[in-house]
Amino acid sequence: xxxxxxxxxxxxxxxxxxxxxxxxxxxxxxxxxxxxxxxxxxxxxxxxxxxxxxxxxxxxxxxxxxxxxxxxxxxxxxxxxxxxxxxxxxxxxxxxxxxxxxxxxxxxxxxxxxxxxxxxxxxxxxxxxxxxxxxxxxxxxxxxxxxxxxxxxxxxxxxxxxxxxxxxxxxxxxxxxxxxxxxxxxxxxxxxxxxxxxxxxxxxxxxxxxxxxxxxxxxxxxxxxxxxxxxxxxxxxxxxxxxxxxxxxxxxxxxxxxxxxxxxxxxxxxxxxxxxxxxxxxxxxxxxxxxxxxxxxxxxxxxxxxxxxxxxxxxxxxxxxxxxxxxxxxxxxxxxxxxxxxxxxxxxxxxxxxxxxxxxxxxxxxxxxxxxxxxxxxxxxxxxxxxxxxxxxxxxxxxxxxxxxxxxxxxxxxxxxxxxxxxxxxxxxxxxxxxxxxxxxxxxxxxxxxxxxxx
Numbered sequence: 224x225x226x227x228x229x230x231x232x233x234x235x236x237x238x239x240x241x242x243x244x245x246x247x248x249x250x251x252x253x254x255x256x257x258x259x260x261x262x263x264x265x266x267x268x269x270x271x272x273x274x275x276x277x278x279x280x281x282x283x284x285x286x287x288x289x290x291x292x293x294x295x296x297x298x299x300x301x302x303x304x305x306x307x308x309x310x311x312x313x314x315x316x317x318x319x320x321x322x323x324x325x326x327x328x329x330x331x332x333x334x335x336x337x338x339x340x341x342x343x344x345x346x347x348x349x350x351x352x353x354x355x356x357x358x359x360x361x362x363x364x365x366x367x368x369x370x371x372x373x374x375x376x377x378x379x380x381x382x383x384x385x386x387x388x389x390x391x392x393x394x395x396x397x398x399x400x401x402x403x404x405x406x407x408x409x410x411x412x413x414x415x416x417x418x419x420x421x422x423x424x425x426x427x428x429x430x431x432x433x434x435x436x437x438x439x440x441x442x443x444x445x446x447x448x449x450x451x452x453x454x455x456x457x458x459x460x461x462x463x464x465x466x467x468x469x470x471x472x473x474x475x476x477x478x479x480x481x482x483x484x485x486x487x488x489x490x491x492x493x494x495x496x497x498x499x500x501x502x503x504x505x506x507x508x509x510x511x512x513x514x515x516x517x518x519x520x521x522x523x524x525x526x527x528x529x530x531x532x533x534x535x536x537x538x539x540x541x542x543x544x545x546x547x548x549x550x551x552x553x554x555x556x557x558x559x560x561x562x563x564x565x566x567x568x569x570x571x572x573x574x575x576x577x578x579x580x581x582x583x584x585x586x587x588x589x590x591x592x593x594x595x596x597x598x599x600x601x602x603x604x605x606x607x608x609x610x611x612x613x614x615x616x617x618x619x620x621x622x623x624x625x626x627x628x629x630x631x632x633x634x635x636x637x638x639x640x641x642x643x644x645x646x647x648x649x650x651x652x653x654x655x656x657x658x659x660x661x662x663x664x665x666x667x668x669x670x671x672x673x674x675x676x677x678x
Contacts (some may be wrong), residue, residue, distance in 0.1 A: 224381045230355035231270040232364065234515040245575050247273040248282035252300055253290025255478065256442050257323055260351055261288050262650060266321070266383030267354050279310045284318045289325035293580040297325050304339050306385065311341045316518065318361060320344040322351065327412035330583055332371045339388075344369040348398075352379035365609065377502040378417050390631050390658045392436040396424050396462065400444035403492060405519045406507075408413055409444055418449050423456050426615065432471035436628055437658065438641065441466070441477040446592050447484030460492040467496040476500045476628065482507065483521045485530050490537040501538050502605075502644040505530065506546035510565030511558040512553050517590070524565065531569050542572045542644030549606060550579040550599030552590035559602045566608040572617050572644065574610045578603050611670045618646070618668035624678045628663045630656040640675075647672040 240560045246269045251261040262427075264286055265275065269677075276282050287304060290296040292674070294636050304321060311317045319342050325331050327347030331522070335342050344361050350370045361368055378398065386392055398413040424441075431439055443449060449459040458476075466475055475498055482505055509515055513524045534541055547562060568573070578599055581588040621642075628640035628648050638650040639664060648663055649672055651657075656677070667674040 224300045224352075224379060227267075227353060227382075228270070230359040231267060233429045234271040234355065234359055234583055237362070239576070244272055245283040246281050247275040247284045247286065247287065248279055249286045250279075250303070251288045252296055252581045253324065254291060255393055256395065256398075256444070257288050257290060258387075258443055259395050259628065260323065260348065260357070261286075262384045262393070263351065263382045264288065264354060266384035268433070269385050270383050270499075271358070273549070279307060279436070280313065282310075282317065283314075284320070285310075286320045286322060289321060289323035290325035290584070291331070291412055291660065292584075293324065293577065294511075295528070295580065296434070298451065300325055301334075301339075304335070304342060308341045318343050318344055318358075320346070320358075322346050322348075324348060325411040327371050329582065330409065331369065336369060344368045344370075349374040349377070352377070352382060375383065375661075376413065378419055380419070381425055390436055390629065391438040392431045393420065393426060393440050394427055394431070394444050395442045396446060396459075397443040397449050401448065402445060402521075403519060405442055405517065406551065406582065406585055408582040408585055411570075411584055412446065416445070416452060416555075418446055418451070418453050420453070420617065421450075421462055421465065424462065428466050429469055432469060432473050435658065437472055437473045437660070439466075439475055440629065441475065443477075443479070445481040445484060446477050446481050447486070447489065452623075458486075458488070460486065463489070464492050467492075467498040472598035474498060474500050477503065478504045478646065480505055482527050482530055485534075487533060487537075491533050492555050493541075494537045500643050500645065501540055502542040503534060505534075505548075507565065507569075508546060508548050509551060509554070509558075512561075513560055517553070518587070524561065528568065529564070536599055540644070541571065542575045542642075542646065544575070545569075545571050546575045546577070546581050547606065548577050550594060550596075551592075551605045551672060552579065552587055552592035554579075554594060556602075558597070563606065563609065566606070566613070570613050570617070571610065572646070574606075576603065576607055576610065612659050613627040615668070615670035618673055620675050621646070621665040622668055623665065625662050625664050626675075627660055628675075629660050630658065632657060642673070649674045651676045661662060 249261050289300045326345045328439045346444050366537040399416045399419045400410045401416045403410050447459050450457040627640050630640045632639050640650045662678040663675040665673050665675045
C-alpha cells in the first residue's frame, strides 16, 4: 500500500500544476459490493487530487465499474461505453477506464480491446488495489493497459474511502466465493473467499458510528462463510454479535447469505440484539430438487424450508427476501410449479426475480436448454404477479402499526425511511428528521412500499 500511496502523491503533484483540479466521473453498475469498490476508487482519486462530477462530458477521467451477473447488465455497460466515443472526440485528453467483474472476463476484455478503442484502461477486481499504479502508467506513458490476470485474490487494507453522503454505509467483510453454482460467474471473476480480520472490521464500524452512520450493511458474496480462512477462526455469527455490542445508536444488516451456511447460531444471534435488523436475504433460486442439484446449490427444498421455519421460530417478525431464477436450462413446467408452491409456502416479503442468463465460462452455459423463451417469459410473469400479490398483502398488514424507522433521505414525493425489516416508507414531515430514528404510524401500503406519518 505504501507503493500505491506514492503513486497517488506523484499524480497529485502532477495535477497541482494545472490551473484547476481534474474532474473524475465514477459510474457503478451491479451489487452493493461494487458500490463499496467504487467508494475505494473515489478514495484513491481524491488522494490523487481529483474532484468529482456527474457529467461524462466534463470529466477528465471516467471510471466505469461493471457487473457481469447477467447479459443485460453487460449490454447496458457496452452501450454506455460505446456512447463515450463522442465525449472523447469532444475532449481528446479524456481517459476512460473500465473495471469490475465484467472487465475480468477474458472474452469481454478482448471485446473491449477490439471494438471499443476509446477505452484506455481495463482492470478486474483483483487489481483494484493497484489502481494508482495503473493510472500513473497510463498518464505518464500512454498506450492502452489491460490488467485482468487470473489471480486467487488478496486483501489490501488501508485503501482510502470516499463514501456517499447519507446515513447508510457498506462494510466489506470478505471477498470472493467458493461455491461455484453452475450458473454464476462470480467465483471466476472475484476469486476465492478471503476474510478481513475481525478487529479491522470492528474498527471500521466503530468509525462509521462516530461519523453518524446509522444503517450499516456487512457485505460478502456469502457472509455466512466468513472466517473459515482466518488463522484464528471466527464465524459470521461471532462477528455480528461483536459488532452489535459496539456503543452507539445504529442498525446492522448483512448480505448475501447462502442457505447451506445459514446456521441456528446465526438466527439466535440475530434474535439476541435490537441492533441487528430482523431481515434476512436468503436466496433459494428454485423450488425443485433436480434443478437445485443441477445448479450445485448443495441443499434441497426441504432443507431450505426447514431453515425458513427455524428462522421464523427465532425471529417471528423477520422479513425474508430472496432471489429466484426462472428458466434454468431444462426446467420443465412441472418443475417450475415447485417454485410457485415454495413461494406460496414461504410467502416472502419481496423477491428479486430473473430469467436465466447464460454466462460464458460457467457449466450452465453449456447445458442443453430446449425450453422456449416464450414459455420462460410466461412463467416469469406468473411468478412476478403472484409475488406482487403476496407483497401487497404483507404490506397491508402494517397499516395501523407504529414502527421505528430510520429516515434516510427524500425524493420528489417527500421523505423516505426504512423499517428495521428494510421496507420502504414514504413519510410526511420536515427534512430535520433525516438521519433520525422515528416512530412512524403506518397509514397506507401498496406492493412496493408503505406510507406513514410521525407517531
